[in-house]
Amino acid sequence: MNESKKRLIARYAVDRGEDFELITRFDDGTIRERVSKEDPRAASIMPRYPAAIWFERKIRDDFGIRFEGAFDQRPLLHHERWPRDLHPMRRDFDVHTVLELSDYRPYRYEAIGGDGVFEVAVGPIHAGIIEPGHFQFSQAGEDMLHQEVRHFYKYRGIEKMLEGKTLAEAAPVVARISGNESVAAQIALARIAEAAAGEEAETGIAARRALLLESERLAHHWTDLGFIPNDAGFAAALAYASARAEEVRRWMAELTGHRFAFDAIASKPRPWNPDQILRRIAGMREAIDWFENWIVGIPSLWDRMDTTGILPRSDALRYGCVGVVARASGVALDVRASEALYTHNGFAIQSEESGDVAARFKVRIAELRHSLELMERFVPLCSEAPFVFTEKGEGAFESFVESSLGELYLAVEMEEGRIRRFFFRDPSFVNWQALHRMMPGNIIADFPLINKSCDLSYAGNDL
Amino acid sequence: MLTYWQKRFRTGVLTERPEFDERMKVLRKRLKKGIAKHFAGSLAIRMVDSGSCNACEAECNALSNPYYDLERLGIRFVASPRHADVMLLSGVLTFNMLPHVLDAWEQIPEPKWCITLGDCPVMEAPFTRTFAIEAPAAEHLPITHHIPGCPPSPDRIIEGLLEFLEKLDTVKS
Ligand code: SF4
Numbered sequence: 001m002n003e004s005k006k007r008l009i010a011r012y013a014v015d016r017g018e019d020f021e022l023i024t025r026f027d028d029g030t031i032r033e034r035v036s037k038e039d040p041r042a043a044s045i046m047p048r049y050p051a052a053i054w055f056e057r058k059i060r061d062d063f064g065i066r067f068e069g070a071f072d073q074r075p076l077l078h079h080e081r082w083p084r085d086l087h088p089m090r091r092d093f094d095v096h097t098v099l100e101l102s103d104y105r106p107y108r109y110e111a112i113g114g115d116g117v118f119e120v121a122v123g124p125i126h127a128g129i130i131e132p133g134h135f136q137f138s139q140a141g142e143d144m145l146h147q148e149v150r151h152f153y154k155y156r157g158i159e160k161m162l163e164g165k166t167l168a169e170a171a172p173v174v175a176r177i178s179g180n181e182s183v184a185a186q187i188a189l190a191r192i193a194e195a196a197a198g199e200e201a202e203t204g205i206a207a208r209r210a211l212l213l214e215s216e217r218l219a220h221h222w223t224d225l226g227f228i229p230n231d232a233g234f235a236a237a238l239a240y241a242s243a244r245a246e247e248v249r250r251w252m253a254e255l256t257g258h259r260f261a262f263d264a265i266a267s268k269p270r271p272w273n274p275d276q277i278l279r280r281i282a283g284m285r286e287a288i289d290w291f292e293n294w295i296v297g298i299p300s301l302w303d304r305m306d307t308t309g310i311l312p313r314s315d316a317l318r319y320g321c322v323g324v325v326a327r328a329s330g331v332a333l334d335v336r337a338s339e340a341l342y343t344h345n346g347f348a349i350q351s352e353e354s355g356d357v358a359a360r361f362k363v364r365i366a367e368l369r370h371s372l373e374l375m376e377r378f379v380p381l382c383s384e385a386p387f388v389f390t391e392k393g394e395g396a397f398e399s400f401v402e403s404s405l406g407e408l409y410l411a412v413e414m415e416e417g418r419i420r421r422f423f424f425r426d427p428s429f430v431n432w433q434a435l436h437r438m439m440p441g442n443i444i445a446d447f448p449l450i451n452k453s454c455d456l457s458y459a460g461n462d463l
Numbered sequence: 464m465l466t467y468w469q470k471r472f473r474t475g476v477l478t479e480r481p482e483f484d485e486r487m488k489v490l491r492k493r494l495k496k497g498i499a500k501h502f503a504g505s506l507a508i509r510m511v512d513s514g515s516c517n518a519c520e521a522e523c524n525a526l527s528n529p530y531y532d533l534e535r536l537g538i539r540f541v542a543s544p545r546h547a548d549v550m551l552l553s554g555v556l557t558f559n560m561l562p563h564v565l566d567a568w569e570q571i572p573e574p575k576w577c578i579t580l581g582d583c584p585v586m587e588a589p590f591t592r593t594f595a596i597e598a599p600a601a602e603h604l605p606i607t608h609h610i611p612g613c614p615p616s617p618d619r620i621i622e623g624l625l626e627f628l629e630k631l632d633t634v635k636s
């Protein structure tokens with residue numbers, strides 16, 4: 001595997017009136033191409049960058065641009081009854097258009113053929129309280145030969161919805177793209193506003209944001225630390241960890257007036273009691289120590305988690321994976337490693353090498369503990385200075401935030417203080433595409449466990 | 464496992480916020496009574512996400528954590544709509560989900576009720592309507608009750624379910 005290869009972060013298009021512009025963001029820079037409107041065609045990069053598959057299929061649905069050399073030309077957002085030849089991200093498409101159901105065009109799932117090989121279809125509505133999406137398995141008995149993820153059932157058209165709005169108007173929607181990474185998305189938008197105004201957040205504001213961002217990570221990781229063992233049949237862990245997640249939600253409500261800190265980044269900070277927060281953090285450090293000590297002593301649980309759902313490091317790199325999924329496969333990638341506030345306060349990337357469910361579980365424990373250490377250092381730095389969205393803004397801006405699910409990328413083009421193009425790449429958008437790499441060699445009964453260990457967002461992905 | 468039991472005995476039953484616990488106690492009692500009366504002690508809910516931000520689901524999941532522990536009142540979140548009495552609907556009802564939501568609804572045996580959860584399905588969350596959004600849900604389904612909030616907190620959801628049960632005293636499916 002070529003390790004020096006660039007990482008694909010995002011690929012999307014913008015309608016420029018006369019023609020389209022195709023923008024490809026790699027970790028080392030941005031490439032821009034013109035695409036004619038008369039004959040919208042571009043060269044596919046999916047053979048080289050597998051994560052480009054969804055990006056290019058999405059661009060085709062959004063704008064009607066065809067990709068030459070693409071081995072996957074199926075629609076992505078546009079499901080069976082979507083009206084033909086309708087491309088909502090084109091500027092002449094009215095956001096309020098009422099769609100008529102078209103004739104039913106079946107979706108061709110990826111499937112492996114062969115004697116005795118059969119398919120299992122799961123979703124979009126799953127058993128339990130979970131977001132909708134479809135998983136298609138090719139099975140040889142219990143063994144998974146292949147699995148395809150099909151999403152975008154929750155496609156709300158948010159990119160289009162936000163065009164023409166000011167950043168302040170967009171903020172409440174951005175906070176609700178994906179509830180489990182709301183703080184991260186809010187911070188990403190605030191950074192866009194600061195970039196547009198040519199400013200940078202002062203330390204006190206940045207520390208307060210980071211405190212909330214790490215709280216969000218606590219809630220998220222605690223939830224996973226409960227659900228992963230639960231999917232392996234060990235329900236006691238869920239009882240314990242979900243109670244801790246609840247406590248984090250309550251302290252977020254104390255800090256922001258909202259259990260998920262919706263709209264908190266753009267509101268005036270509430271008066272708070274730093275000593276009380278520090279006491280809570282100390283209590284939670286004890287809790288994670290206790291939890292780890294307890295859970296390492298349950299061999300039947302590790303039996304299920306060890307060597308299950310391995311994502312090899314080479315695949316994590318090839319797909320440009322981010323977040324816990326990447327770090328558990330030995331890829332040292334974390335947006336926080338490039339932020340002064342974090343590096344000055346002892347931030348260190350937490351990673352594992354084995355790439356299995358156990359590795360992702362262990363990374364979550366380590367990160368949770370590390371977040372608590374960082375929060376202790378952030379508390380005295382926090383100020384109560386408010387943050388106000390700028391009314392100005394002209395040009396293209398981007399921001400990165402390490403959400404609880406991984407690197408979140410936001411690119412916004414502004415025109416006279418209003419959004420011209422809003423592009424949001426959820427960390428899950430790349431990670432979902434690598435999920436199928438974890439399945440071969442595992443039995444279907446382990447799918448929920450593997451899926452949960454990655455804990456990806458459907459809402460953020462589908463947008 | 465020994466560590467667990469040691470901890471269990473040392474900790475005992477926690478009462479972190481006595482006012483909260485008192486309120487929950489009253490709510491639980493009323494809820495249990497309502498479920499006994501209308502659903503023979505067992506209310507089965509099929510939660511369907513029709514395009515949420517996932518916070519409404521997170522709050523429903525929180526109902527099972529030890530602070531709320533809804534299941535002991537006879538409320539179960541079931542996997543199959545065919546086992547359900549109630550469909551609890553979150554999200555803005557996307558164009559892509561609408562046929563599947565209607566499918567699930569059809570699979571629920573009569574008598575059945577639909578409760579909307581959170582501001583999304585009534586289009587009161589901050590989203591503006593787009594081509595991809597089919598909410599308000601009432602344009603597509605008969606809605607018996609609505610639980611507002613963005614998201615409604617777990618105790619608010621419990622209250623909402625209670626209001627629904629009280630409504631059943633007067634309204635029939
Ligand atoms: S009502 Fe609010 S919390 Fe619930 S799904 Fe909608 S945006 Fe999310």
